[in-house]
Amino acid sequence: MLDIKLIRENPDKVKAGLIAKEVDCSKEIDRILELDTLRREAIYATENLKAEQNKVTKMIPELKKSGQDTSAVFAEMNKLKDSIKENDAKLSDIESEYRTLLLSLPNMPDEDLKPGGKENNEAIRFFGEPHKFGFEPKNHVDLCTNLGLIDYVRGAKLSGSGFWVYRGLGARLEWALLNFFIDTHIADGYELVLVPHMLGYEAGLTAGQFPKFEEDVYWLQSSEDSQRRFMLPTAETALVSLHRDEIMSEAELPKKYISYTPCFRREAGSYRADERGMVRGHQFNKVEMVQYTRPEDSDAAFEELVTKAETLVKKLGFHFRTVKLAAGDCSASMARTYDIEIHIPSMNGYKEVSSVSNAREYQARRGNIRFKRAESGKNEFVHTLNGSGLATSRILPAIVEQNQRADGSVVVPEVLRKYLGGLELIEK
RNA sequence: GGAGAGAUGGCUGAGUGGUCGAUAGCGGCGGUCUUGAAAACCGUUGUCCCAAAAGGACCGGGGGUUCGAAUCCCUCUCUCUCCGCCA
Numbered sequence: 001m002l003d004i005k006l007i008r009e010n011p012d013k014v015k016a017g018l019i020a021k022e023v024d025c026s027k028e029i030d031r032i033l034e035l036d037t038l039r040r041e042a043i044y045a046t047e048n049l050k051a052e053q054n055k056v057t058k059m060i061p062e063l064k065k066s067g068q069d070t071s072a073v074f075a076e077m078n079k080l081k082d083s084i085k086e087n088d089a090k091l092s093d094i095e096s097e098y099r100t101l102l103l104s105l106p107n108m109p110d111e112d113l114k115p116g117g118k119e120n121n122e123a124i125r126f127f128g129e130p131h132k133f134g135f136e137p138k139n140h141v142d143l144c145t146n147l148g149l150i151d152y153v154r155g156a157k158l159s160g161s162g163f164w165v166y167r168g169l170g171a172r173l174e175w176a177l178l179n180f181f182i183d184t185h186i187a188d189g190y191e192l193v194l195v196p197h198m199l200g201y202e203a204g205l206t207a208g209q210f211p212k213f214e215e216d217v218y219w220l221q222s223s224e225d226s227q228r229r230f231m232l233p234t235a236e237t238a239l240v241s242l243h244r245d246e247i248m249s250e251a252e253l254p255k256k257y258i259s260y261t262p263c264f265r266r267e268a269g270s271y272r273a274d275e276r277g278m279v280r281g282h283q284f285n286k287v288e289m290v291q292y293t294r295p296e297d298s299d300a301a302f303e304e305l306v307t308k309a310e311t312l313v314k315k316l317g318f319h320f321r322t323v324k325l326a327a328g329d330c331s332a333s334m335a336r337t338y339d340i341e342i343h344i345p346s347m348n349g350y351k352e353v354s355s356v357s358n359a360r361e362y363q364a365r366r367g368n369i370r371f372k373r374a375e376s377g378k379n380e381f382v383h384t385l386n387g388s389g390l391a392t393s394r395i396l397p398a399i400v401e402q403n404q405r406a407d408g409s410v411v412v413p414e415v416l417r418k419y420l421g422g423l424e425l426i427e428k
Numbered sequence: 429g430g431a432g433a434g435a436u437g438g439c440u441g442a443g444u445g446g447u448c449g450a451u452a453g454c455g456g457c458g459g460u461c462u463u464g465a466a467a468a469c470c471g472u473u474g475u476c477c478c479a480a481a482a483g484g485a486c487c488g489g490g491g492g493u494u495c496g497a498a499u500c501c502c503u504c505u506c507u508c509u510c511c512g513c514c515a
Contacts, residue, residue: 005479043477047484054484057496061446077495227505247438247475377457379475 001365002105008036017108020115022328028101035098042091049084053077103211107362109327110336120326121339127310128319130343135406139346140397144170146408147426149400162267162282169426173399173412174285176419177392178260181287181312185258185389188308190289193259195238198229203241206367208333208359209233218264218282231264235288236386240359243292243382244367250374253382254301255292258389260285284393291385294371295361298383302336302358305387309340309354312390316413318342318398321350335360344394345401353394356387 007014011029018025056077063073114120144150149170155163166174186192198220204210209217218231232238239257248255263286289308293301306322313320323339330337334357341350364370364381371382403411409427412420 040478043484047478050485051483053495058447060495064446074495081495 001102001362002108003361003365004032004036004102007032014105014108017327018106020113020327021106021109021330022115022117023106023332025105028105032098032101032105035094035101039091039094039098042087042094046084046087046091049080049087053080053084056080100211103205103366106332107208107330107335107359109330110358113324113327113330113336115328116326117328118326121329122324122326123321124324124338125310125322126319127314127321130319131345131402133345133404137345137401137404138408140344140400143400143404143408143410144397147400147410147428149173149396149426159282162280164281169420169423170396172420173416173426174392174396176416177390177395178285178287179419180315180415181389182258182260184312184315185287185289185308188256190256190258193239193242193257195232195235195242195259195261197232197261197264199232199238199241200229202244202367203232203237204230206241206244206363206369207237208331208363208366209237212332216266218266232261233265234263234286234386234388235259235261236290239288239290240363240369240384240386241367243369246369247379248292248369248371248382250294250371253292253294253371254297255290257290258287259290260287262286263391281393284391286391286393287389289387289389292369292382293385295380295383298358298360298385301383301385302338302356305356305385305389306338306340309356309387309389313340313342313353315415316395316399318402320353323350330357333357333359333362335362342394342398343402344398351394351398353398354388354390357385359384359386 002014007029011033015024015026015029056073060073109115114122138146141150141152145152147170148168149166151165151167155165158165182192201210204214204217217233220229220231238261239259242257243255262283264283267280267282289305291298291301291305310320310322320340320342323341325337325339337355337357339352340354340356341352343349344351360383361381363384369382369384370379372379399413400410403413405411407427409425411425412423417423
């Protein structure tokens with residue numbers, strides 16, 4: 001959620017910022033400004049009436065005590081009550097439209113981002129070189145199937161397309177990756193948190209998925225609306241709500257969390273020929289990193305998260321590039337995002353394996369997540385940041401493709417061997 | 429699943445219709461005393477709306493009764509206890 005003061009004082013700047021993000025919210029913003037004025041007028045009117053009511057209410061016991069006739073006062077109060085009710089109703093209409101619109105606005109992009117979409121993304125760092133093969137490399141679907149690591153057919157049998165089954169060494173390799181990630185993060189001082197995989201509406205609202213993207217997640221049916229839950233699309237949704245409606249002390253910041261969860265996404269209509277196999281499923285495993293920081297610390301935290309993700313990719317032996325996303329390619333809630341992409345031979349290009357973002361105050365405002373500044377005693381919104389560290393569903397195919405040998409066997413990355421009983425080679 | 433009891437400020441816990449935004453204790457902060465600390469004593473200490481003052485709102489959420497609600501009624505959510513069931 002954006003700060004209404006910013007919108008009020010600088011509507012053109014906000015409009016321009018969102019246009020850089022390729023979202024034209026000018027109409028919404030104009031309406032928000034109208035509603036903001038109406039809202040404040042209504043508050044003023046209602047509060048004056050309430051003040052009057054409070055004043056008279058205080059006098060009534062004394063009038064009664066002194067035996068005076070109170071019926072005229074009561075009649076007057078009834079009239080007051082009616083107009084208060086009327087005004088309150090008007091105010092609540094205004095506020096509900098106001099709030100809905102305000103919640104629908106995306107975050108403002110950082111000023112140093114290039115405007116526009118994907119085409120303006122900018123690779124800012126490279127590490128290593130794309131792997132070269134002395135033979136015709138196979139794609140990960142064939143490799144995984146031949147080696148018995150992934151069972152695509154039975155995945156589809158169980159749950160339809162977009163699902164797969166990890167089997168045997170494939171399952172163990174997946175688990176080894178998760179363990180490697182988790183151990184690395186713990187060593188870096190992050191707290192491991194295991195969260196529910198089904199979340200209530202408020203969590204989605206805070207993270208910024210709702211109200212706009214309610215259709216992107218899987219909802220669980222329930223007869224009671226208040227009990228309605230969805231399967232989390234990323235652990236970020238849970239971790240960002242961990243401190244919702246809390247005021248933290250300045251000393252406990254930054255909060256550094258990691259969580260492993262499966263992630264559930266509908267991915268409606270997004271299949272493409274080059275996204276076979278495990279690149280875009282409805283369920284995948286991910287270790288997510290989230291930080292809550294003071295505003296002045298979030299840039300450094302962002303760099304820390306990017307570096308952490310890069311280090312994991314590096315340790316697995318991948319060539320990668322880090323891409324600074326243009327404003328329009330950052331997701332709605334985020335002020336800035338860097339993607340880390342690795343080269344997957346069969347996809348003949350780079351695929352995102354981690355996405356690190358700074359939401360700045362956007363999520364904190366939605367979820368009312370604050371900290372008390374020690375010096376001033378004032379409450380301020382925290383900044384929230386998140387990053388994948390990492391999603392396995394693209395790492396495993398990448399490992400298999402990049403580490404394949406001519407005979408179809410796959411070399412296990414060194415950092416994973418200790419999780420696989422020292423296994424060095426996966427072969428048939 | 430059945431029966432019952434609760435939800436009050438950072439915590440504990442009073443308050444059952446009229447200066448109650450709320451008694452008290454603990455904790456926190458500031459001070460006195462002390463070489464320093466502890467103890468003791470004194471003071472202070474919630475959040476939000478509004479540019480601010482004035483004012484208003486907030487005693488789990490929502491609704492109602494009343495001139496007036498933390499207090500009465502309805503409803504939802506959550507917590508606890510007992511029984512049953514399951515792991």
